[in-house]
Amino acid sequence: MSTGGDTPTRKIIHVDMDAFYASVEQRDNPELRGKPVAVGGSAARGVVAAASYEARAFGVRSALPSVTAKRRCPDLVFVPPRFDIYRAVSAQIREIFAEHTDLIEPLSLDEAYLDVTQNKQGISFATEIATIIRARIKEVTGLNASAGISYCKFLAKMASDLNKPNGQAVISPKNGPPFVEALAVKKFHGVGPATAAKMERLGILTGADLKAQSLSWLQEHFGKSGTWYYNISRGIDNRAVQPDRPRKSVGAEDTFMVDIVDLDAARAEITPLAAKVWRHCEAKGLHGRTVTLKVKYADFQIITRSRTTSAPIGRLDDLEAIAQTLLEPLFPAPKGIRLLGVTLSSFIDDEETTAGQLELQI
Template sequence: MQQVTPIDMMEQKPDREEQVRRIIHVDMDAFYASVEQRDNPELRGKPVAVGGAAARGVVAAASYEARVFGVRSALPSITAKRRCPDLIFVPPRFEVYRAVSAQIHGIFAEHTDLIEPLSLDEAYLDVTDNKQGIAVATEVATRIRARIKEVTGLNASAGISYCKFLAKMASDLNKPNGQAVITPKNGPSFVEGLAVKKFHGVGPATAAKMQRLGILTGADLKAQSLAFLQQHFGKSGAWYYNIARGIDDRPVRPDRERKSVGAEDTFMTDIFELEAARSEISPLVDKVWRHCEAKNLHGRSVTLKVKYTDFQIITRSRTEAAPFGSAAEIVATAHTLLASLFPTAKGIRLLGVTLSSFADDIERGPGDQLQLEI
């Protein structure tokens, strides 16, 4: 059921004097899995997981039929199969997903040039002044979703609001194949009634910390002073202070740069020896370095990610005063970080390397990492 409350009723402003923006967050429904079901009729209506079926495999995406059983992305394949014995695994076809994504972004461009891609299957659009002169943002979203269905055969959901944070939250309200609006009048009260663990950008660790501080809802968050939030959450304190009041002034950035670039790999057998682990670092760094060179990105921070056989995940990071000048320098730093974890009694099932703190970084909202497939 679609909610189609118009967002052209801009007289109710959330204590803001500037022109209220019309922001749409478009999110494809179960994108990878839906592409596979579209291209293979035998998969339609069945629980599908995109990813490896091997014991070391991980689910990259799950169809809605699979999600009913608790199958979700990043879930180990063996666990997914246990939850859903009839689950059908299909290998990912990233070249196809990228081609479909290009079609979708072409549809976005029919309406606005202010497009901020978040991934292959979602993006923010600022349609305040759109190319087709449509006054109501809900109508723009409806047309975009209909056009995506016509061109690709796939369903998309959308959230419409006056800021990026609330547009993102709205896009989840009527999934799949729906859209919802959070108006300027209702934005602050919507945030107040929302559990902080459901806030976009608030991960499990931060949610747990907030809970320990007695912050369970947006209303609890709003009750805290800016000084209190900065004391406990550092630079993010100001962000939490604002979104608790329904305020998010971040622009939609067509030239948005990623805050980090990473690559990771899951191994067929656990690694216990340092030399074996060291040998896996170079391929990861090479992939990250190639991408960064192509995008002219120069990072100062290297982060090593380790997932053990019991699925515990730890990270170790090092930041230098100047950007790394070569892949070899990153490899050496990653090797140093890795050495500090040995000897280990637990096997390592996954290693990842991420480069961040780019030279031209500016402050942005949370969640700007690009993860490369390997």
């Protein structure tokens, strides 16, 4: 099969572990099996880093405040995260991937893209490779994985969710465009709640609605992202699978449905953003020294404020405290705030990390 000329259709697999952190905890502690489990946080404070499928049935999910999670699921069991164990298991999974291809792009400890167009074992069908990989992961780690197979990264990612948990699905070149057309835009990978709400206000509810818009119209309303939306609404995603590259920063941001005008409301939004950044950095073993606060006002003016420490930031509380101190001087706000973001950068290697962790006195 080819896309035209001599260029073969790419074969992309997206492998996504099922409830990874929680599944590792249930694997290692038989008493947790079959119970609703939340990794991270506690019954009194913090946020959920990951939830088992038993907990998800009650509406418990990652980034949910622990107090809310406990209210939704009174029998929820909280366990502290063990990132050293998660990283070790992730390394085992990466070794399995490497049996088939060197074109591996990790997104986190529990998911990755693989380009198996040309693969080490000469297997013709990507579906067969995905089946083998999932079976090997189960054999080696005792954990379940799901997979999506397609000709591009966007659709492989979407396909991996279709038969979760412990399943796989294929979206072929023929079926890609109609699949996207029928899909609700709020389910598009990369389209968050704020963007989905904006699209809805503009009358865009499905991929077909998105496809009906011109490139210039999408660029007018969504800036640089307009080109991306134009392409994916047609099932086009030419991004290559990129093997490991050093991360320069990790950030999280949120756009609000109602502009924020007071400090307490802004402070409350910083907490989950810092937690999201910290979870990702812990999972990837990243240690940074620079915290950047991003603020977008109602008139779309953007400002940033940064602070760099002499040693790597060693705790979530320290990361959040720095972000909060960067936020406070911006109030009283001259105008409403529509977006806040927190980023950690200036990463150092593990040898430097051992020199000492930052203990803030704030």
